[in-house]
Amino acid sequence: MSTYKYKRVLLKISGEALMGDQDYGIDTDTVKRIAGEVAAANDKGLQIALVIGAGNIFRGLSAQATGIERSTADYMGMLATVMNALAMQSALEQMGVDTRVQSAIPMQTVCESYIRRKAVRHMEKGRVVIFAAGTGNPYFTTDTAAALRAAEMDCDALLKGTQVDGVYDSDPKTNPDAKRYETLSYHKVLTDDLKVMDASAVTLMRENDIPIIVFSIHELGGLDAVMAGEGTSTQIK
Ligand code: UDP
Numbered sequence: 364m365s366t367y368k369y370k371r372v373l374l375k376i377s378g379e380a381l382m383g384d385q386d387y388g389i390d391t392d393t394v395k396r397i398a399g400e401v402a403a404a405n406d407k408g409l410q411i412a413l414v415i416g417a418g419n420i421f422r423g424l425s426a427q428a429t430g431i432e433r434s435t436a437d438y439m440g441m442l443a444t445v446m447n448a449l450a451m452q453s454a455l456e457q458m459g460v461d462t463r464v465q466s467a468i469p470m471q472t473v474c475e476s477y478i479r480r481k482a483v484r485h486m487e488k489g490r491v492v493i494f495a496a497g498t499g500n501p502y503f504t505t506d507t508a509a510a511l512r513a514a515e516m517d518c519d520a521l522l523k524g525t526q527v528d529g530v531y532d533s534d535p536k537t538n539p540d541a542k543r544y545e546t547l548s549y550h551k552v553l554t555d556d557l558k559v560m561d562a563s564a565v566t567l568m569r570e571n572d573i574p575i576i577v578f579s580i581h582e583l584g585g586l587d588a589v590m591a592g593e594g595t596s597t598q599i600k
Contacts (some may be wrong), residue, residue, distance in 0.1 A: 368592030369519040370403040371410040371486065374401070375509035375560075376446055376524045380418035380580050388580075389450050391396060397524075398454035400586040401491060405460050410486045410592055412495045412516055414509035415451060423501065427555035434520045437501030441468060444505060448495035449474070467508070469501030477516050488515065503563075510564035521573055522589060523560060524580030529560050529597035546598045549575075559599065575599040 377396065385403030401411055401553070423437035448464045454585050455462040464474035475481070475568070477494065485492045497508040506523075513521040527535055528543065530552075535541040549569035552559055558579060568575050578589045578596035588594025 365454070367407070367409060368588045369409075369522075371516065371518050371521050372520050372590060373509055373513035373516060373518045374522045374586070375414045375506065375526060376385050376416070376580055377570055378416040378443070380419075380524060380526065381415070381447055381450070382419045389447065391450070391454075394450050394454045398426075398451060398458060398460075398573070400580070400584075402455060402458040402460045403584075404488065404590060405491055407587070408424045408489070410489075411491050411505060412482070412486060412518070413451065413491065414497075414505055415444060415447040415493065415495075416505040416551040417441075417447060419507075421448060434501040437503075439470075445470070445473065448493040451493055455491055458584050461488075461583065462491045462493060463490055464495050467494070467496040468571060470560060477517075480573075482512075483516060489564040506559050506561040506564040509559070510567040510573075512544060512568060515575055518573060521564075521568055521575045522586070523575060524586070525577055526579070526581065528585075528595040529577050529578040530557060530599075542594070544597045546600065549599060552599055559597075565574050565599070 381389050381394055382395035385589050399403050400408050417440050420443035423440040426436035427433045451463050452462045465477045467477045469476040482492045494512045497505050530544050531541040549565055552565050569597045576589055576598050578585055589596055
């Protein structure tokens with residue numbers, strides 16, 4: 364444990380990370396693999412909270428373009444995050460990890476409502492907490508929800524698990540010469556408008572001096588390595 368650099372983290376995963384090779388929805392094998400990463404870290408006594416997006420199911424902005432009123436579309440997006448959270452809870456509990464889902468929109472027959480002190484207590488008891496329904500407000504994203512909860516939970520870092528192993532100066536999928544940044548300042552991310560996280564999420568982390576670490580969620584052992592302060596990633600601080 365003492366070898367770990369970060370002992371309490373908020374891990375943000377986009378909804379798309381749960382799709383696997385599918386175009387839509389939840390790929391159970393992919394959920395299990397990511398749950399395995401979280402379970403391994405939890406087993407070592409590390410405290411992990413999760414925020415999962417919903418891009419694999421429903422996005423407010425895209426739905427607005429089809430004619431659904433924006434706030435309503437956003438509420439639909441928030442509800443979709445609850446589905447992802449429940450899928451992840453199920454996978455984690457099948458691995459023997461006590462997991463609680465707390466929703467920012469109360470739905471007491473499905474999961475707990477968000478109560479900060481209770482969430483902290485869960486984490487202290489070794490349970491994984493999944494924060495669902497984003498911030499509970501339309502016009503926000505799950506990136507901002509992740510930053511908000513990271514600050515509220517007094518996390519050592521906000522980990523952003525993405526499809527690639529950090530932030531690059533151009534798209535590594537199309538440019539073989541793309542270079543990965545080892546570190547970046549919050550300021551550069553904001554002024555260069557690097558599409559790492561929403562500006563509001565980055566600003567919140569800067570104000571609270573919480574580093575953002577971007578790494579690949581698909582790398583086996585990647586979460587453990589990042590929490591140990593090792594592995595391939597980009598640190599924003
Ligand atoms: N959303 C929202 N408020 C929040 C968080 C999310 O309205 O605090 C809605 C919004 O419509 C968004 C959708 O939920 O498009 C899914 O979240 P997001 O796009 O952040 O998911 P990701 O891209 O991480 O999969």
